[in-house]
Amino acid sequence: MAAQVQLAMPVAAVPHLPAEETTPSVDVEIASPDQQQPAAAAAPSMAVFPPAADDDDEEEAVAVLLSGEFFTCWSSLSESTDDETTRRTTTESMFYIPMNGNNDVGRRRRRRKVRSWSRGSFLGRGSFGMVFEGITNEGVFFAVKEVYLDDQGRYDDAQQCIFQLQQEIALLSRLQHNNIVQYYGTDKEDSKLYVFLELMSQGSLASLYQKYRLRNSHVSRYTKQILNGLIYLHDRNIVHRDVKCGNTLVHRNGSVKLADFGIAKEINKFSVLKSCEGSVYWMAPEVVNPKRTYGTAADIWSLGCTVLEMLTRQLPYPNLEWAQALFKIGRGEPPAIPKYLSKEARDFISQCLRPNPDDRPSASKLLDHPFVNRSVRSIMSVMTS
Template sequence: TKQAAHISLQKIGEGSFGKAILVKSREDGKQYVIKEIGISRMSSKERQESRKEVAVLANMSHPNIVQYKESFEECGCLYIVMDYCEGGDLFKTINSQKGVQFPEEQILDWLVQICLALKHVHDRKILHRDIKSQNIFLTKDGTIQLGDFGIARVLNSTVELARTCIGTPYYLSPEICENKPYNNKSDVWALGCVLYEMCTLKHAFEAGNMKNLVLKIIRGSYPPVSIHYSQDLRSLMGQLFRRNPRERPSVSSILDKPFLSHRIFRFLTPEVGYIHTHTHTHKVPGTVSPLTV
C-alpha cells in the first residue's frame, strides 16, 4: 500500500479536515506530512468535491506555498502528502518571543511572502479560507510558506457557497459574522489578523465568548499597534480591518504599496510570474513593479 511506503513518526495536528501525521518516506528518506481525510461517510458529491480540491492543490506550485507531493485513497480515507516545514509555524514563533516584539523589517519580509502566496492563490480564483498564524510555516532557511488548504474552495464552485465558518474564530471577518458569503476580501481580513499578531504578539479580536467576540469584530474595535512601528504599516493595518470588504485592498494592491513593493525582488524566483521592469526616473532605483506576466 502507498501508506506503508511511509514510516509514521508522530501526529502533529488535528484539524477540521482530519489529522496530520509526520512521516518519513521509505523512498527518499525525507520527512513529509500526510493529511488523512475520512471520506467513507461523505456523500458522493462531497467526495468529488474533495478530489477536486486535491487537484487544485496539486497544481499549486510556488516558493511561498507548502509543496504538495502526491495523494492517494485507501480504506475509506483520502491521504494528501505535503512537504514538511522544519521551522514550525508562525504561531509558535510568535509565542516563543515571550513578549519581545519583532523588528519591522522582519514583519515586512514575512508579510510580503504571505502576500505573494495569497496572490498566487487569488489569481487562480481560489479562496484560501483558513489563513491564520498556525497555517503559515517557516522552512529551515526562514522562508515563509502558506499551508493547509484543508478547506479552500474554488471561487466559482457551485457546490458550496463558502459560507461555513470553520475553525479558529479569531480570524472571522465581519461579513462572516453577519452570515454573508465568504469572498477574497475575507482572506484579506484574516491576513490583517495575522499582521496584527506579528506586530503585537496578540490576537486583534479576543473575548471570553463567541457573542462578545462577534460584537468586537463587527465594531472593528482592536487595541492600537505600538507607534514604534511605521505609519505605513499601521495605516495598512487599518485598511485590512475595514468593515466593508469592498474597502479592503486586494492582495495585489497591498504588494503595490511602495514600502512593500521594493522588497518583492528578494523573494522572486524567475518562475514566480513577476517581471522586473526597467527603472523609471521617478522611481526609487532598485524598485520592482509587480507586473503580472
C-alpha cells in the first residue's frame, strides 16, 4: 500500500519543540519544519512501546494513558485554582522534576514531586498543541506541551494524533541519556493533556543556524553529541526516523539533545520498518522505496543531511520542491555537497549519504571520524605546542 504523504505549509519555528500542523491529505504524509523552510512533515506511526519508567507510579500512569481509557481515567487527576495560569497536580507521582533543575542523567533519581506549577510565557505551537514555559513553586523551569484532546480534527485524525502522542510519551519515559530531551511526566485537566519536558532555552539547531553562522568547531561538537544520542537509541534497536536540525534542541550550556519521538520505532525480528515516514528532505532512499525494509542506517543518512544543513544554513536539495527531492532520493541521489566545505566535513557527509544502507558506517564508527574529533585534536595541539 502506498505511503500517505501530507502537504503542510511552513509555520513559525517553535523555540523548544519543532512546529507542526495538520493539513489535508493527498497521496504522500509530510509535517512542516522550522521557519523559512519548505514543507516537510512527519507521518504518524502506528507503534506503541511498553512503558519502563523509574518509578512504579509513573509506570502505572503511562500504562493508564496507553490503555485507551484515559479520557475517563484521568478526569480526577488534577484541578484548577482560581488563577487560570496555575495548575495544581493532585496526583503527585505523575510529575517529577530533577532537583535544582539538574538534568544530568547520572543524577536522575534525585527527583522531586511537583505539587503545583504555573504556566508562563507562550513559546509557540508544537506537535499536537501549544508549548509554554512553566515554573514549579520551587523556581525550577520546564517546558509544557498543552494538548486539546477534543480539538484534533476529524475522528480518525484525532485518534491517529492521540495514538502518536501516546507512542511518544511511552518511548520518552524509557529513555535516559544526556543527549535526548528528558520527559518529566503527564497530567490531565478536563479535555487538556499536559506533557512536561525539559526546557531547552536556545531552541532548535535550525533556529540557531538562522541566527548565527556556525563554525566547523560548533558543528563538529553538535554532531558528536547527536551521534552519542543515536548510539544510545540504536543500541536499543530504536530508529528515530526524523533526525534533522529542527528536531535537535539546544541547551543554554551548549549541549544538544534529540527530540520529537512521535514516529520513532523499536525494531526486532518480529517488527520491521517499511512505511515511508519522516521529513522528506532528510529521508534515506530505502525509506522512500516501498519495496524495501530499513533500520538504523536510515538515521545515519538523515544525520548526514543534518550536518550538511548546519554547515550550509539551508535544507538538503535546497532548490527543489519536496516532490522533486523525493524523486531524487528514491533514485539514490544524495544532495550536493559544496566544495567550499572542509575536506573532513565533506568526507563525513559523504560516508553518511552512501545510497546503500549496508555501506554506511554505524553511529559508533562515525564517532571516530576526524571531523567529529577535530575539536579535541585542536585542544591537544594547543596543549602540546
